Amino acid sequence: MSRPLPPLNALRAFEAAARLGSVSRAAGELHVTHGAVSRHIRTLEEALGRPLFVRDGRGLALTADGLRLRDLAGDAFSSLQSGWAALQRDRRPSAFVLGCPGSLLARWVIPRLERLAVDLPTLTLHLSAQEGGFDDALTGLDAALLVGEAPWPTGWDVHPLVPERIGPVVSPRHAGFVRLERAPASALANEAVLHTASRPQAWPRWFEARGVDAGQLRLGAGFDHLTYLLEAAVAGLGVAIAPQELVQADLESGRLVAPWGFVDTGGEWALCTRRGNPDPRIPALATWLRAMLA
Incomplete structure (x- = not known):
């Protein structure tokens, strides 16, 4: 044959x-x-x-x-x-495209990329800074890391990570630091506080949670992005308000101090994906993020 x-x-x-x-x-x-x-x-x-x-x-x-x-x-x-x-x-698996607001990317995600590479060595991330929110289809993304609250878009699967907590922070370089460090929360009613257009409700929510009349709030210099707001606070230009997770490294190093503590906002950190996405990297990344945030 x-x-x-x-x-x-x-x-x-x-x-x-x-x-x-x-x-x-x-x-x-x-x-x-x-x-x-x-x-x-x-x-x-x-x-x-x-x-x-x-x-x-x-x-x-x-x-x-x-x-x-x-x-x-x-x-x-x-x-x-x-x-x-x-x-x-x-x-070779394609890169996992993770979108997140620029402030989260710069102040929380990037400083932890080395740890991520050690803990999840098979996950290759492509990070995409998003400003102005996410569309319901999460176009171009495998997942979004964000801070938000219900109701979420109906086409998303939402993996809750940790509750969001916010609080005022101030630098020891600030001219009024010695006076403010031991002052009650009500003392901030006399301060022209730093604020950001991306989180207009942050200060009023914190005032109300601390029992201070939000009507007494005085706004000082404003910034388009939270990243710039926190740089101004570190430079000693005033009292800013921020999510606890984004200033944790500054608190640990002493660049910033949080004399009045943090309060829950009702929002949460979440990893969001299109509904029904079966990518096995999603639960692995959610578990890692949850552990790091905790």
């Missing part, structure tokens, strides 16, 4: 010799001897019953059958190489 296909090694040797126009060069490319390539070619010629090469002066020339087999083998090996490369690419 005849073989349905010639030996693969013989085809490789023939294809290289036909493409390079030399048995010696084919042997060099394949890292075999000149004799091995010649034997492979003879194997094909014997199986076919016709020559594939003829002598042409001091070199070799392809016969009509040789030309046909060269083209067939060349196309086949090219297709195999392309397909194999695609399979290798498919084995």
